[in-house]
Amino acid sequence: MRKLALSDEILLSVEKPARYLGNEINAAAKDKSEAAVSVAMCFPDVYEIGMSHLGIQILYDMFNQWEDTCCDRVYSPWVDLDAVMRREKIPLFAVESQEPVKSFDFLAITLQYEMCYTNILQVLDLSGIPLEAAERGEEDPIVIGGGPCAYNPEPIAEFFDLFYMGEGETQYRRLLDLYLENKKNGGSRLDFLELAAQVPGIYVPAFYEPEYHEDGTLAAFRPVNPHAPEKVRKEIVLEMSDTYYPKKPLVPFIRVTQDRVVLEIQRGCIRGCRFCQAGMVYRPVRERSLEFLKNQAKEMLKSTGQDEISLSSLSSSDYSCLEELVNFLIEEFHGKGINISLPSLRIDAFSLDVMSKVQDVRKSSLTFAPEAGTQRLRDVINKGLTEDVILNGAAMAFEGGWNRVKLYFMLGQPTETVEDMEGIAVLSNEIAKKYYEMPKEKRNGKVQVTASSSFFVPKPFTPFQWAPMCTREEFLNRARIVNAKFKEQRNWKSMRYTWHEADVTVLEGVLARGDRRVGKVIRRAYEKGCIYDAWGEQFNNEKWLEAFEECGISIEFYTTREREPDELFPWDFIDVGVxxxxxxxxxxxxxxxxxxxxxxxxxxxxxxxxxxxxxxxxxxx
Structure with missing residues (x-):
């Protein structure tokens, strides 16, 4: 019987102790001591978020299929346990084996969201691993990062030994084999990094050096080690129906954010929204075969006992076999209490027909993402939605029995005017109006239209990477303009408007397009106590502002400054295909x-x- 890393007394004193126990249904439970190589797969956020991440489920399953490899998981301890571990000097541990993270060969960290960067330092710190790669010795794990934020790794480059660019199914086996070969030959940490730098998709930050102009912009970014390539090309899986995918996904003992089986139906997106990083970096579109998805659905539902399956994609409506897949799932699981979730659908006649088959309209709301309030601005962002399509979709939804609609918009996008801002309220009112134009006998109670605005962040590898951002004050002023316009609408009592936190958005903007100089700000903010910055109740903007000031780093340089067309970006050494x-x-x-x-x-x-x-x-x- 394994020994828990935490005492009963500690477990009973913290919120949700099941976060730290491991041994969930379908956990691999391999013996780390019998494996030739060990990997601690980390999601630097709370357990409920990390357990909902499909990428980790895929890689965890893949690693543990290899006989010589043991893969365990680690998540950021919540703030209550964080304080106990520091006070009691308890090292961070992996959930299944309860072994210290520092004892693993690799610590692989998923980089899903910029606001988790201080949590990366929390994980390293609690593990007893030096924060910066240059400070690590031969006995420390190799720290590797991957995921969407790896497409601009520079703000966190000095905390990582390696980054993996692209999809993880292709090169990890080769990387682990090189590690084992180097170990067998008595090679050093540096020897392994030089071998790794020659693997497609692998970036070793220590082997590159930036130079800056007097105005602070990047002058050059070049390799300083002969083994490092000038360009690092992302890795992708070409054949989506002949790859690793978990037949027995992990099932948590507590409710998590995405508490369902996830069936990834395709990767990439055909749409080309100009603000969307995922739509660019995950190109080209690659579909999974219908037969593969049918088999996976049956296997995963059988092995997990879950009562819901979600069809995952950036744009599910664009999957060419969606109708056949949905009909199969409805027929196969009829009467078995299985719900089918269809996120990322475009609201059209086909999608509404599909949703009417799989949703209880009395319990669900429909989600539209117009992103902008006017057709002019939707054309600017290349959203590909006309007002007629939006309003006709709403009308069909109301006729189909739905009476709750959620609308997602984005404020602060390039060329936005007051008319565009106020258009958010006008469009929301037009949607509510469609409901009240129906005969009373066809209505399903009162309509509720909830609109929310996020604030625009220009992301690397998008057409908007050259765009300036708004300041905090400009974001909030734009939200006030929209809010005031909502109160002028005829149907305002049926409408609700909310907006995101501007402070967090500004910081996200710095971290998204930052360079290596931003790393010292992240470290300083962490030293001041910043963790869980993605959580509103934990985010402390004042400490971040102090960190920027103490490090002599300008926020505005990374946010409000418009980039010149030929400016060299910190991420230009990465080849994403686009x-x-x-x-x-x-x-x-x-x-x-x-x-x-x-x-x-x-x-x-x-x-x-x-x-x-x-x-x-x-x-x-």
């Missing part, structure tokens, strides 16, 4: 209000097809 020339062209199109057709309508020559396997191949034949 070319910088394409992004520049899309940036110019945005400023001119020109739209670009989606990938199925016409190939726009973004460059992603250099990887092969995407939807454009069919269009070009």
């Amino acid at each position: 070319t910088k020339e394409f992004l520049k062209r899309e940036w110019r199109n945005a400023l001119e209000g020109k739209t670009t057709p989606n990938c199925r309508m016409r190939c726009s020559g973004c460059g992603a097809m250099s990887f092969g396997g995407g939807v454009c191949i069919e269009n070009q034949n």
Whole structure:
């Protein structure tokens, strides 16, 4: 019987002790001492968020299928246990084996959201691993990062030995084999890093050096080790139906954020929204076969006992076999109490028909994401939704029995005017109006239209990476303009408007487009006590502002400054397939209000097809 890393007394004193016990249903429970190589897979946030992450489920399953590899999991301890571990000097441990994280060969950290960066330092610190890679010795784990935020790793570069660019199914086996070979040959940590730098998709920050102009912009970014390539090319899986996917996903003992089976139906997106990083870096679109998905659905529901399955994709409506898949799931699990969740659907007649089959309309609300309040601004961002489509979709939804609608918008996007801002309220009112235009006997009680605004952050590898951000005050002023316009609407009693925190958005903007100089701010903020910055009740903006001031780093340099077309970016050494020339062209199109057709309508020559396997191949034949 394994020994728990925490005493009963400690477990009973903290919130949700099941976060730290491990041994969940379908856990691998491999013996670390019998494995040739060990990996601690970390999600730097609370257990409930980390257990909901599909990427970790896939990699955890893949690693543990290899006989010589033991993969365990680690999550950020919540603030109550964090304080106890520091006071009692308890090292951070993996949940299944309860072994110290420091005893693993690799610590692989998922980089899902910039606001988790201080939690990365929390994990390293509690594990007893030096925060910066340059301070680590031969006995320390190799710290590797991957995930969407790895597409600009520079703000956190000095905390990592390696970054993995792209999808993890392709090169990890080779990387672990090199580690074992180097260990067998008596090689050093540096020897392994030099071997790793030659693996496609692997970036070793220590082997690169930035230079800056007098104005603070990047002058050069070049390798200083002969084993390091000038460009690091992302890795992708070309054949989506012949790859690792868990047949027995982990099932937590407590409720987590996504408490259901997740079936990934495709990767990538054809739409080309100009603000969306995922839509660019995950190109080209690659679908999983219908037969693969049918088998996976049956296997996963059987092995987990879950009563809900979610069809995961950036744009589920664009999956070519969606109708057949949904009909199969309805027929296969009829009468068995299985719910089918369909996120990321476009609201059209087909989608509403599908949802009416799988949802109880009395218990659900529909979600639209117009992103902008006017057609002019939707064209700027290349949203591909007209007002007629939005209003017709709402009307069909109301006729189908829905009476609650959630609308997602974004404030502060390039070229936004007061008319665009007020358009959020006007469009919301028009949607509510559609409900009240129906005969009373067809209505299902009162309508509720809830609109919320996030604030725009320009992300790397998007056409908007050149755009300036708003200041905190500008964001809040724009939200006030929208809020005031809501109160003028005829149907305002049926409408509700909320907006996100501006302080957090500004910081996210710095971390999203920052360079290596930002790393010292992250470290200083952590030393001041900042962790769980993604959680409103834990975020302390004053400490962050102090950290920027003490480090002599300007927030405005990274946020409100518009980039020149030919500026060298900290992430330009990464090849994601989508070319910088394409992004520049899309940036110019945005400023001119020109739209670009989606990938199925016409190939726009973004460059992603250099990887092969995407939807454009069919269009070009």
